[in-house]
Amino acid sequence: MELKGKIAVITGGAGGIGLATAQLFLEQGAAGVAVVDFSQEYLNTGQRQLSDSRVIWIQADVATAAGVQKYMGEVENVYGRLDVLFLNAGVEGVVKPIIDYPEEVFDHVMAVNVKGVWLGMKYGFPLLKKSGGGSVIITSSVAGLGGTPSVSAYVASKHATIGLMRTGALEGAPDQIRVNTIHPSPVDNRMMRSLEDGFAPGQGDAVKENFTKMIPLGRYGTNEDIAQLALFLASDRSSFITGATYVIDGGMKA
């Protein structure tokens, strides 16, 4: 019961990693979990999979101040406090070289993956401070630690979250707010299916095989693998850890 009594927000909460984390946080005794997602369809599916009276399901766009104020406001009204803020919502954009990459897709990826994280801390810090501190976990990627051709916006956005995390860690420390990033390699879920198909339309399986060869442990990560790392950073077991980057990649970056 590592999260006994704690209140958590998970953005992108109805996606693969988000929903697995919500389930684990509930198993570990969380008193409340707010699942925030842009997609009403994913929220409906999530609600069917995970029916638990401690969960609130919130449709909101993390890329806008109004969306972030909406979900923070509901969390404050329903639970009255916040202990764990998992800023996990993200979009992959498209797979195209820089010279062909559509400007509006670049702007959208940056809005969700970077501004969404910044807004989350901007409106989340006051709530965490009122609770006497807490943990912010930001989902970056191995794409935040090195380049990959044809995903410039995604790579740039995931590098940028490290800068936000480091600044947030320093600004939050006096109030006992910890901020860390996690950096998964490919995870076996919807986002990777979309990227695999983007790299070689109709030949996703071959792309997956190639990516898998780059991972020494010989497999993609699972949503549950990533949820376990989020749990560690959310819990008091990591109470002296802030400002850090956590790679979870089966050895890919080694």
Ligand SMILES: NC(=O)c1ccc[n+]([C@@H]2O[C@H](COP(=O)([O-])OP(=O)(O)OC[C@H]3O[C@@H](n4cnc5c(N)ncnc54)[C@H](O)[C@@H]3O)[C@@H](O)[C@H]2O)c1
């Ligand atoms: N899947 C991978 O291989 C992988 C690897 C490294 C990092 N990541 C990161 O993990 C995080 C979670 O992704 P996932 O793998 O679970 O994929 P996913 O696509 O299943 O989940 C992402 C969720 O974010 C939501 N979302 C998108 N835009 C939003 C917005 N504007 N406001 C609110 N919610 C929004 C989506 O609706 C979706 O439910 C992302 O930040 C992603 O970049 C994924």
